[in-house]
Amino acid sequence: MNLVKKVRRMADAGAIVDLNQPCFLLFGDSRSGKTAMVKHLVRCIICKRLDEQTFDPCDGSCEACRQRPELSGLQGLQASLAAYGPDGKESIPIQFAVVDCTLIHTPEQLRDHLVSMSNESGGIRIFYFDEVHRLTKRGMDEMLLKAVEDKEAIWFFSTAKPDGLEDMFLNRLLKLGTEPPSEEEMACWLADRCNDWGIRAEPEAIMRVVEKSNRVVGTALHALAQASLDDDEGLTLDFVEEDWVVKLD
Incomplete structure (x- = not known):
């Protein structure tokens, strides 16, 4: 849970995510837990009563965890972390954008998503693109890669077909595989x-x-x-x- 620790410490310091933040590719068989992993990570990040030793979220009693991202999905979550600003304690918002790449059929649709994400300002931004390999055949991976380089955010991508992604895209991402648990x-x-x-x-x-x-x-x-x-x-x-x-x- 190093990423959870890093994001929460950035919020405590009043920092905003910079351009050098890593981007993650979750890969594995269909229904192997890629999206569940992202949802659990989000809950760990937003939990207001996180166990600082184990980095496990609370039992659902805090305001943030009551949103139940595991069941309701990520889109539309309202979350903030306690952070210290110049005027004392304040909240730095965490903004989520979730994109289902199976629903993107043209470069114009992808551009519309990216533009809307650019309109969000302030706080820590987390973008999640599911089934990202769907964009390669349509020649939209280069457009997405440019956005990754330009936008201040933490990026997550998931795919069941990592071999379908271009090398230039894969080389930009930290790869995390999923496998069946015991x-x-x-x-x-x-x-x-x-x-x-x-x-x-x-x-x-x-x-x-x-x-x-x-x-x-x-x-x-x-x-x-x-x-x-x-x-x-x-x-x-x-x-x-x-x-x-x-x-x-």
Whole structure:
């Protein structure tokens, strides 16, 4: 969690992200947890009661974590970090921009996104482009690379096809791969998510989700999202066996 530590310390110092900040590429199989990783990182950054030793976010009790970025997504989050300015303690806002590259079909659409992101000023900016390999075939990766060099922000990109990206783009990014967790790791992680999101969960049901999802994070999260709709029952073994249908890509 070095990035979490760095961003929070910058905010405490009243600093703004400069042009030399690293950019990150998350790569791995579809539904292997790339977007979940970004969402968890965002929550660690915005949490107002972060454990300063482990850098784990709180149990969802602070104002920022109650926005539940893991469930609601990143777009539209309102978050700020405590920072010290010239006039005493103030807040430095964190601004998010999330772009689904599957919905960008022309250079004009990408340019519109980049222009709107440029209109945001002040604070710490985090930009996230999902499925970024979709831009390469349309010749928009050079436009995006120029924006990365020009804009003061922390950039995240994710893809299931890193081989489809141009070398000049790959060489600019720090690469972080995702891989399936062990059964025990995933069961513990799902149990933590159930606790965070207030979902009743039977231990046997959690283990069955691990097995039935084949340890694919995105697939397992679908089970939790569906179980969260029933406050009384939550995640039960009957639900996992009878009601939750695993959709294969």
